[in-house]
């Protein structure tokens with residue numbers, strides 16, 4: 001595969017099932033994302049945005065089509081292999097922060113490094129660096145409930161970047177934040193992009209989408225439009 005290309009999807013289908021019906025949440029997606037790109041995904045409720053992000057992030061398994069992440073052919077891999085590629089290459093940021101209530105700020109950020117079996121000394125160094133870059137070191141022993149929403153999202157971003165991921169996947173990262181915190185979070189994401197990270201972000205906000213270089217519009221599990229945002233910058 002061309003070295004510039006991080007992700008290539010061809011004719012990707014993903015179905016969700018309930019007792020009475022089958023929904024094609026992704027209905028033949030073709031997509032290419034290059035290293036270092038910042039792409040936003042927009043579209044009406046139920047159009048398949050979160051499903052696409054979860055398939056890209058290998059949380060959900062696709063049902064048909066081709067998915068290549070760098071040199072890995074993802075379709076056909078076992079869940080264990082997909083998890084191992086995900087843990088080494090991807091960081092996630094969610095609307096609801098998804099921090100573990102029983103763990104401190106430091107421990108939440110350290111968690112992905114434990115999965116990667118990184119030594120204690122290196123874990124300490126990397127967690128502190130991530131927390132410092134997000135100005136959260138002074139809250140390293142706090143638990144999530146003792147933090148504001150904006151602070152919780154900054155911890156979640158520290159947790160996403162501590163693995164030094166090639167790709168950051170964000171699902172409505174400002175969905176639970178007020179406008180001031182939303183802007184702060186979007187500026188952090190913008191800086192991560194400027195520092196070289198590839199970013200794919202689902203959003204309902206045109207303001208947030210304008211931070212990306214390109215916006216993909218989804219409708220009924222299909223890509224409707226693939227537009228450059230450069231004119232908006």
Ligand SMILES: Nc1ncnc2c1ncn2[C@@H]1O[C@H](COP(=O)(O)OP(=O)(O)OP(=O)(O)O)[C@@H](O)[C@H]1O
Nearest residue numbers: 016017018023025044045046047048049050051052
């Ligand atoms: N676990 C599930 N079981 C059954 N159907 C599902 C499941 N998850 C999603 N769906 C269906 O798949 C379609 C796509 O859902 P998805 O969550 O990807 O949409 P979305 O664009 O992210 O929506 P929203 O903006 O409301 O979060 C929807 O029609 C939804 O009802």
